[in-house]
Amino acid sequence: MGYDFTTAANSLEEFWMPFTPQRLFKKAPRMVVKAEGMYYYDEEGREILDGAAGLWCVNSGHNPPKVREAIEAQLDVVDYVPMFQFGNPTAFKAASRLCSAMPKGFDHVFFSNSGSEAVDTALKIALAYHRVKGEGTRRTLIGRERGYNGVGFGGISVGGIPYNRAAFGQLLPNVDHLPHTHDLERNAFSRGMPEHGVEFADELERIVYLHDKMNVAAVIVEPVAGSTGVLPPPKGYLKRLRELCTKYGILLILDEVVTGFGRFGSISSSEYFECDPDIITMAKGITNGTVPLGATFVKKEIYDAFMNGPEFGIELMHGYTYSGHPLACAAVIGTMDTIQDNKIFENAAAMAKPLEDAVHSLKDKPFVEDIRNCGILAGIQLKDSGDPDDPGRLPRESSYELFRRGVMVRYTGPNLYLSPPLILDENHIDRLVTSIGEVLDDMAA
Numbered sequence: 018m019g020y021d022f023t024t025a026a027n028s029l030e031e032f033w034m035p036f037t038p039q040r041l042f043k044k045a046p047r048m049v050v051k052a053e054g055m056y057y058y059d060e061e062g063r064e065i066l067d068g069a070a071g072l073w074c075v076n077s078g079h080n081p082p083k084v085r086e087a088i089e090a091q092l093d094v095v096d097y098v099p100m101f102q103f104g105n106p107t108a109f110k111a112a113s114r115l116c117s118a119m120p121k122g123f124d125h126v127f128f129s130n131s132g133s134e135a136v137d138t139a140l141k142i143a144l145a146y147h148r149v150k151g152e153g154t155r156r157t158l159i160g161r162e163r164g165y166n167g168v169g170f171g172g173i174s175v176g177g178i179p180y181n182r183a184a185f186g187q188l189l190p191n192v193d194h195l196p197h198t199h200d201l202e203r204n205a206f207s208r209g210m211p212e213h214g215v216e217f218a219d220e221l222e223r224i225v226y227l228h229d230k231m232n233v234a235a236v237i238v239e240p241v242a243g244s245t246g247v248l249p250p251p252k253g254y255l256k257r258l259r260e261l262c263t264k265y266g267i268l269l270i271l272d273e274v275v276t277g278f279g280r281f282g283s284i285s286s287s288e289y290f291e292c293d294p295d296i297i298t299m300a301k302g303i304t305n306g307t308v309p310l311g312a313t314f315v316k317k318e319i320y321d322a323f324m325n326g327p328e329f330g331i332e333l334m335h336g337y338t339y340s341g342h343p344l345a346c347a348a349v350i351g352t353m354d355t356i357q358d359n360k361i362f363e364n365a366a367a368m369a370k371p372l373e374d375a376v377h378s379l380k381d382k383p384f385v386e387d388i389r390n391c392g393i394l395a396g397i398q399l400k401d402s403g404d405p406d407d408p409g410r411l412p413r414e415s416s417y418e419l420f421r422r423g424v425m426v427r428y429t430g431p432n433l434y435l436s437p438p439l440i441l442d443e444n445h446i447d448r449l450v451t452s453i454g455e456v457l458d459d460m461a462a
C-alpha cells in the first residue's frame with residue numbers, strides 16, 4: 018500500500034499562521050485568491066486595492082509577465098542545483114546583475130531565503146570578518162530599539178520590538194541597542210526626515226565606551242524602521258552613525274529588506290540617506306515576492322579579507338540548501354527586467370511627493386496622533402483606544418474595515434501603514450487615503 022495524500026479535508030485548522038491572531042482569522046478569514054497589478058481579488062471576485070505590496074514585497078505590482086516568464090523558463094531547464102561546491106549559471110548571473118546595479122563598492126552578494134536569513138548572514142559575516150582580520154575580540158552587535166531585523170535568533174537579538182522578543186527568554190549575548198528615533202514631542206507630523214534627533218546617533222559613543230571599541234563588531238539599523246510603524250531617520254542621523262562606525266572600526270549594516278529595491282527610487286536607499294554602509298541586506302522586492310530570496314551585499318574589502326589560506330579551504334562556513342536557488346535567481350532577473358522596462362524606480366521617485374501630500378491631509382481626522390512618510394512608505398499613528406487590555410483596537414479595527422471596503426492596509430501596534438506597489442499612480446493614492454479618512458470618520462461617528 019502506498020501513501021494516500023488525498024484525504025485532507027477543506028479545513029483552516031492545521032495551518033499555524035505567522036504573526037496572526039489564529040482564532041480571529043479563522044472566525045472571519047480574509048482570504049485572497051488572485052492578484053494583478055495593484056489589486057488583489059477575494060473568492061467572490063471582489064477587487065481589493067493593495068496598499069501594502071503584500072508584505073512590503075510586491076514592489077513591481079502583482080504578476081508582471083517578465084517575472085513569470087523567467088521562472089517558467091528556468092523550470093523548463095533545471096529545477097534545483099546544489100550550490101555547495103556546484104553551481105548554476107542563473108545564480109551567478111543574478112549576482113552580477115544585482116552587484117552592477119548596487120552603489121559603488123558592493124561587488125559581492127551572499128544569497129539566502131529571506132530577510133531574516135539575510136540579516137543573520139550579515140551578523141555572522143561581521144563577526145567572522147573581524148576574526149579573519151585578527152580582531153577577534155570584536156563580538157558585540159548593536160541594534161536599535163524598535164528595530165525589526167527578522168525573526169532568527171540573531172535578528173530578534175539585535176531587533177528591538179519587545180513583543181517579538183518577550184516569549185523567547187535569553188537571546189544572543191553581547192548585544193546592545195541604540196535608542197529609537199521616534200520623538201513625538203518634537204517631530205510629530207514631520208514630512209519626510211524629521212528635523213530633530215541627529216543626536217540619537219551619538220548614543221553610539223556611550224555604548225562603545227561601555228563595551229570598549231575593541232569589543233564591538235557591528236551596528237545594524239533599518240534606514241527607515243518599517244515594521245514598528247515607519248520611522249524615517251532624523252536628518253543627518255545615518256550619516257552620523259557612519260562617521261562614528263568609521264571612527265571606531267565598527268562595521269555598519271543597513272537592513273534594507275524594506276527600503277531596498279525601489280521604495281526610495283533606487284536599488285538601495287543608502288544614497289538617498291547619504292550613508293555608505295559596509296553591508297546591506299535585502300529580500301522581499303528583490304524577487305517581487307514570488308520566490309523567496311534574501312541577499313547580503315558586502316564591500317570588496319570584506320570579501321577579500323576572507324580570501325586567504327589554502328585554496329581548498331572553505332572561506333566562510335555558512336550557507337543554506339537553497340542559497341542561489343535557480344528559480345529565485347531567475348525571479349531576480351525577471352524582476353530587474355520588469356523594473357527597467359517599466360521605469361518602476363522612476364515612478365516611485367515621482368510618486369513620493371503626491372503620497373506625502375495625501376497622507377498628511379489626514380492630520381485632522383479622528384484619532385490621528387502622528388503621520389510619518391518617506392519614499393513610498395507612510396505610517397499613520399492612531400491614539401490609544403483607552404482600553405488597557407486592547408490599546409491597539411483602533412488600527413486593527415480600521416484595517417479590518419478598510420479590507421471590507423476593498424482596500425488592504427496593514428497595521429502594527431498603534432499604526433496603520435502604507436507601502437503600496439511602486440507602480441502606483443495618483444488615483445491609487447487618492448483611493449487609499451480617502452478610504453482611510455472615511456473609515457476614521459465613520460469610527461468616530
Ligand SMILES: Cc1ncc(COP(=O)(O)O)c(C=O)c1O
Binds near residue numbers: 243
Ligand atoms: C527590515 C526587515 N528586516 C528583516 C525582515 C525579515 O524578513 P523575512 O520576513 O523575509 O524573514 C523584515 C521583514 O519584514 C524587515 O522588515
